[in-house]
Amino acid sequence: MNDPQAIRVLVVDDDKSMRVSLMDLLEAAGFAAEALPRADQVADRLPSFAPDVIVSDVRMPGMSGLDLLASLPKQGTPPLVLISAHGDIPMAVKAMQDGAYSFVEKPYEPRRLLTILRHAAEQYRLLLGTERLKARLAELSGLDRVFLGRTDDMVALREEILNVSASDAPLLLLGETGTGKELVARALHDLGPRSDGAFVAINCATLTPENFERDMFGIKGGPAGKIISASGGTLFLDEIGACPMQVQAMLLRVIEQRETIPIGALTPVKLDLRVVSATNESPDDAVMDGRLRRDLLFRINTVTLNMPSLRERRDDIAFLFTHFVAQYAQVYEVTAPDMTQEDIAALLAHDWPGNVRELRNVAERRVLAAKRGLGSVTQALQADHAFDDVPNTLREAVASFERELIAKAIKAHEGRMDAVAEALGIGRRTLNEKIVKLGLNKDDIL
Secondary structure, three states: OOOOOOEEEEEEOOOHHHHHHHHHHHOOOOOOEEEOOOOHHHHHHHHHHHOEEEEEEEOOOOOOOHHHHHHHHOOOOOOOEEEEOOHHHHHHHHHHEEEEEEEEEEOOOHHHHHHHHHHHHHHOOOHHHHHHHHHHHHHHOOOHHHOOOOOOHHHHHHHHHHHOOOOOOOEEEEEOOOOHHHHHHHHHHHHHOOOOEEEOOOOOOOOOHHHHHHHHHHEOOOOHHHHHHHHOOOEEEOOOHHOOHHHHHHHHHHHHHEEOOOOOOOOEEEEOOOEEEOOOOOOHHHHHOOOOHHHHHHOOOOEEEEEOOOHHHHHHHHHHHHHHHHHHHHHOOOOOOOHHHHHHHHHHHHHOHHHHHHHHHHHHHHHHHHHHOOOOHHHOOOOOOOOOOOOOOHHHHHHHHHHHHHHHHHHHOOOOHHHHHHOOOOOOOHHHHHHEEEEEEEEHHH
């Protein structure tokens, strides 16, 4: 019985004696091998045999080994090792430049060929493992659900998030309000090696020099400050440009020295964290205007990700709206209203200054109206939309509405709090705070 872990090699050679010789060598070395007499048969055999490496003769009638190399997709294809009895160095160099893994002359030295094939296969398996891990992590973190969209900008953004998630480099998120910067920051944390640590989000607009050390560094013998709590995880600095200049100096010192001293303590506490920052304005303009320290910007923008506005990806608007309507229809236990041509026209005509956050809110208003048998997208776009049966005070109305909405979301998603936060369009931290504030109990709801 073949070993399922054995390296799988696809041999391509028009010379039957060479095919037999290669098969004998590979099988004796413990490889799982199959052979084809023509290169034009490779494309049909790849899906079912799923080789780890292809070894092919160069000069064959019909499709040559070089033609085979050119025909293979650049991504997701096993490496190709070429064999030729014709010691053509320029041809070998060209093949390597075009993507061949290696080039071996006949007569080949068996041990060298086996070593090349083994290394090529191991490299390919490592690549496949990385891609499978990325796909699984994307599924677990909900990248495809959180960052919905089929435009090139969104496809590229999801790929960038996956590519930089494993890094510890400071990262700056740029984008308008409502584009999902905190969701990206959390996805970077969840996908990265620090996912077991804390994700600590700080709204820099609320920081003051007077309370900074107490809130951020903590007090000896008391609760740990927010920055110390983030050690081992991710520190998310939202609205970094809104920091008072004195606070920026303190943050810069922490980021540079990677340590801090709680109030009343004598020994510094070492910090091990990734810093992710965000701003909805041009950081260069903020530096020019004297609102952001240039040296702080240099410390936080090693990697930069740009969040596209909804205006820049209008092809996603109807798709996103339909998704959000379906979500809220489930939360409010109603049938999702159908989209009309007038609805689509209204969506596309709107400028969406609030981006995806605004679109989500409009979808919710549309579903609330549909629950009463009323409404259209045009009406849902009106900010002064009136609701019936509103409690006496605004505070009571907001609390009642949030309590009902969160409770229904918890029930609809069977207590999976990450899914609840996603459905409501808020961060997990914000959801936890609201649950405590509103006195909700998940066990009672379920």
